[in-house]
Amino acid sequence: MKKTGFMVSCLLLLCGCHDRKEGGVEPPVRQLEVAFADASEVEFAPGEQRSIPFTVRSTEFAGLEFAAAAAGEDASQWKLSVEQGKVEAASMPCVLKAQAPEKEVKTRLTVTVTAPEGLRREASIAVRVVEPAVPDPEPEPDPGPAAEELSAAGRANCYIISAAGRYMFDATVCGNGSGDGASIALTDDMRADWLWATTGVEATLGEVRLDAARGRIYLTAEPFVAGNALVVLTDAQGAILWSWHLWFTEQPATVTYANGRVMQDRNLGATSATPGETTAYGLYYQWGRKEPFCGGVTTESSAESMAQARAGTTVNPAFAEAHAWQQASGAEFSTLEYAAAHPMTFLSNKGTTGTYDWLASPRDDLWGTQKSIYDPCPPGYRVPDRDTWDDFADEADRYIEGVSTWDGTLYGMTYTHEGTKDWYPAQGYRNRDRGNLVGLATTRTGHYWSNYRSGRTISHFYISKRLSTGKLLQPQSTDKSDAAYGYNVRCQRE
Numbered sequence: 001m002k003k004t005g006f007m008v009s010c011l012l013l014l015c016g017c018h019d020r021k022e023g024g025v026e027p028p029v030r031q032l033e034v035a036f037a038d039a040s041e042v043e044f045a046p047g048e049q050r051s052i053p054f055t056v057r058s059t060e061f062a063g064l065e066f067a068a069a070a071a072g073e074d075a076s077q078w079k080l081s082v083e084q085g086k087v088e089a090a091s092m093p094c095v096l097k098a099q100a101p102e103k104e105v106k107t108r109l110t111v112t113v114t115a116p117e118g119l120r121r122e123a124s125i126a127v128r129v130v131e132p133a134v135p136d137p138e139p140e141p142d143p144g145p146a147a148e149e150l151s152a153a154g155r156a157n158c159y160i161i162s163a164a165g166r167y168m169f170d171a172t173v174c175g176n177g178s179g180d181g182a183s184i185a186l187t188d189d190m191r192a193d194w195l196w197a198t199t200g201v202e203a204t205l206g207e208v209r210l211d212a213a214r215g216r217i218y219l220t221a222e223p224f225v226a227g228n229a230l231v232v233l234t235d236a237q238g239a240i241l242w243s244w245h246l247w248f249t250e251q252p253a254t255v256t257y258a259n260g261r262v263m264q265d266r267n268l269g270a271t272s273a274t275p276g277e278t279t280a281y282g283l284y285y286q287w288g289r290k291e292p293f294c295g296g297v298t299t300e301s302s303a304e305s306m307a308q309a310r311a312g313t314t315v316n317p318a319f320a321e322a323h324a325w326q327q328a329s330g331a332e333f334s335t336l337e338y339a340a341a342h343p344m345t346f347l348s349n350k351g352t353t354g355t356y357d358w359l360a361s362p363r364d365d366l367w368g369t370q371k372s373i374y375d376p377c378p379p380g381y382r383v384p385d386r387d388t389w390d391d392f393a394d395e396a397d398r399y400i401e402g403v404s405t406w407d408g409t410l411y412g413m414t415y416t417h418e419g420t421k422d423w424y425p426a427q428g429y430r431n432r433d434r435g436n437l438v439g440l441a442t443t444r445t446g447h448y449w450s451n452y453r454s455g456r457t458i459s460h461f462y463i464s465k466r467l468s469t470g471k472l473l474q475p476q477s478t479d480k481s482d483a484a485y486g487y488n489v490r491c492q493r494e
Contacts, residue, residue: 031058031059032058032113032115032119033056033058033121034056034111034112034113034122035057036052036053036054036055036111036125037053041125041126042125042127042128043130044100044130045100045131046101046103047102048099048100048129049079049100051095051096051097051098052096052097052125053094053095053096054095054096055092056092056094056113057090058090058092058115061087061092062116063115063116064114065114066113067082067111067112068080068081068082068096068111069109070110071108071109074101074103074105074107075107077105078099078101078107079098080096080097080098080099081096081097082095082096083095083097094111096109100127100129101129103129104129104130104131105129106126106128107126108125108126108127109124109127110122110123110124111124146166147167147168147218148166148167148168149168149169150167150168150169151169151379153379153380154176155176155177155379156378156379157245157290157374157375157377158244158245158246158247158377158378159244160249160378161224161247161249162248162249163224164221164223165220165222166207166218166220167221168211169216169217169244170216171186171192171215171216171233172184173373174242174373175372175374175375176371176373176379178371178372178373179373184233184241184242186215187236188212189235189236190210190212190234192210192231192234193231193232193234193318193319194208194229194230194316195231195316195323195344196294196315196316196323196344197227197228197229197316198225198226198294198312198313199227199313200225201226201227201229201248201314202229202314203225205229206220206221207220210233217231217233219231224248225248226248226250226271226272227248228247228269228283228292229245230246230291238319238322239341240340240341241340242340243290243291243340245292245376247269247378248271249266249270249271249272250271250272252266252273253265253273254493255415255420255422257388257422259391261384261385261388261492263492264381264490266280267280267282267283267488267489268285268377268488268489273422273423275407275410275412275414275425280412281425281427282427284430284486285376285449285488285489286346286347286484286485287366287453287483287485287487288358288359288363288366288374288453289358289366289374290374290375291343291344291376292376293309293430293486294313294325295428295430295437298441299428299436299440299441301436302433305346305431306326306435306436309325310324310325313325315344323342326344326346327347327434327435328342328347329348330349331360333347333349334349334357335359335360336359346430346435347359347484348432348434348484353456355456356432356433357483357484358483364454366453367382367383369451371494377491377492378491381493382491383449383489384448384450384492385451385452385492386451386459388450388461389448389461392404392473393474397473398473399413402416406463411426411465412446412463413473424448424490425446426439426444426446426463426464427439427440427446427488428444428445429445429447429485429486429487430485432484435486443465445462445463446461446462446463446464447460447488448460448461448490449487449488449489456481456482457481458482458483460474461474462474
């Protein structure tokens, strides 16, 4: 009996085991694990979005569901999502994408993975939202001495530099900025550089650059060397948009004339006021132009035009292919735009009446009693009025003993008023048609522009050696003259 009962029990067990199988195969048990790649606390800035990697390992990935949540009262302010990667070797790389709230908080983020049969696994990580620390600013390099603002006393086409140093000036306007069309819209692709300089001065120009954001052209001059230079502003293609004359000289003294005019004691561009010295020679200007032209000490023929300017100056190699001291004739060159873009070109245009002007369409308003954007004088000064030299001569336009004295040795005239003397060198002029220097041989003459023009009548001051006629001085000329001549300028205080 006992043996029979044992056999029945075994049969029942075998039958029960058979009932739990499906197709005779034991169903697999799913294995599931979730873990963050790095369990260290993750730091967020307010509102920052970050991706936190984690891994799911399982024997079966079908049907898995993912969820993410933050703990605490600020849980709803977190934006959370899960991105699943590609399964490889029973492992699925995943990313928890989390965007932090806009305030400082500390909490835990939890990822939950649930299988269809109800198996669930989760992993959590500590997170903190903090305002990022503001780093200490990097120490700025020593800028050296501050740049002196040349245009602080007023904007102009000419600035005086009397000592070595760093300088800057306003580059947002043409000349003094008066009138319509005077503004310059600076852009980052514009450049500034020197175009020409008195030989020796170019070696002192260690830096010339445009700061478009500040609207300034910066330059250095070290050491100080007396002379002149021209700084230009160019567009992205290298075309000259405007130019400024740098006058390297001691600060000119002033002389008050009998009629109250206050004048600088030297010609514009001269580096001294010493009688008889060539350093007292200034630059030459065509009437109404701001662009200065260098001179020399002897008369030139038409074929030699500009030879002494070339010999006494250095042209920046960056511009040497496009710009040189030269003369050009013809209506196609005789415009304000061409003159500004070619400041080394002496322009001549012979009109139908036989007069020479550097403009094909002459204008009377380029210089005047009110300073214009084309005036060549430094801040606080302008081209003088037509009656500036009235008390230099008698009614017959002759020198007056004790007032105006011609010096036939040093070639020039001294004006004296109340013990103060003012020297006017007879340094000739540049001819109207070819630009060659004239009036520096036996017959010495001096020519000085005024700001007055009406048609072809342009008032200018004229001096020469004593002639048999006795008529040597024209302080307020009403003779017809041509704007294409290159005469000197003696600046008058505004």
